[in-house]
Amino acid sequence: MKALCWTGINKLQVEDVDEPTILEPRDAIVKVTLSTSCGSDLHLLGGYVPGMRAGDVLGHEFMGEIVAVGSGVEKRKVGDRVVVCSFMSCGQCFYCVNGLTSLCDNTNPHPGLGEGLFGASTGGCFGYSQITGGFAGSHAEYVRVPHIDTGAFPIPDGVTDEQAVFASDAVPTGWMGADLGGVKPGDVVAVWGAGGVGQMAARASMLLGAEKVIVIDRLPERLEQARSIIGAETLDYSDTEVMAELRERTGGRGPDVSIEAVGMEAHSERPDYLYDRVKTALKLETDRPTAVREAIMATRKGGSVFVLGVFGGLVDKFPLGAVMNKGLTLRSAQQHGHRYIPMLLERIAAGEIPTGHLATHVMPLADAPKGYEMFKTKDDGCVRAVFRP
Secondary structure, rough: OOOEEEEEEEEEEEOOOOOOOOOOOOEEEEEEEEEEEOHHHHHHHHOOOOOOOOOOOOOOEEEEEEEEEOOOOOOOOOOOEEEEEEEEEEEOHHHHOOHHHHHOOOOOOHHHHHHHHHHHHOOEEEEEOOOOOOOOOOOOOOOEOHHHHHHHHEEOOOOOOHHHHHHOOOOHHHHHHHHHOOOOOOOOOEEOOOOOOHHHHHHHHHHHHOOOEEEEEHHHHHHHHHHHHOOOOEEOOOOHHHHHHHHOOOOOOOOOOEOOOOOOOOOOOHHHHHHHHHHHHHHOHHHHHHHHHHHOOOOEEEEEEEEOOOOOOOOOOOOOHHHHOOOEEEEEOOOOOOHOOHHHHHHOOEEEEEEEEHEEEEEEHHHHHHHHHHHHHHHHHHEEEEEEE
């Protein structure tokens, strides 16, 4: 079968690979209908996340049809049209039982790598390096899905493929940021990043009762989507001083909740961006925390900051003093999608969460290297490149 493979830093190629087979009783094989690029994939392409091997199949956000199931599968059947959570959950360990599914103890066959980097391993994730298990990703014709009963969710009638695919990762990630960030009725929320996750965090904040949601970015096509489709206010950081503008819009206090949806390759117009570029080039830090710093400094006293963007290692000049002295609550996580996806699919079906607009460029899998280049450079207004095997 055809699959999009990582062949080296900033190098992708569609190659012939072996079709997946069922290895465990709770496995299934899903024929991929749509699989989308994600901003966190760019960290893999740039070599910022260790553990990639030549030939690894990329992709972690997808939907499709179940074509085979293992002997232990009870809830899903051949022919089901499903969206699959990007992280895997066994459904039985301490973390899964408590809704912390991306921390599953039983789905990552390479726990030692995460333990060395983070002090503990994450759960397994499709197409995201050996650190999260080395599983083949979804930019392929077929994908093996472990623990299909807990990881795949039937798509309601009336929800299109282009709408459903984002319920795999972008929608639950954004909702989790607003939910665990503590958004409540009457809050002012600021979201750094107007990509898919940032837009979904903004929409979730609105549905949770936020009085005002401000999305911060510099790309006009993303800001326009955040305004016209999501319904948020926007702020172009290349055209204004973010902290001053946020104070102006919040009566001088700052946001109640700040959500960082950018990650380790954040861009900025401020001097600390150049500082971070130099430090990462010299291997003196691994990630650029520009947006995180700004979110911490901008949030009101006693407020909450939630980090949704993916980080892989060490950062410099972290404003811990601001966190402590302002009494901030700082939280973060990879997405615990299993606790949210069924509810979110119903909200998508009801028209409460728009998602299809994110699929700005739908193309054949054969064109995936071109799609990722467009996605990386933001060429032609590309918000997400979506691949159809």
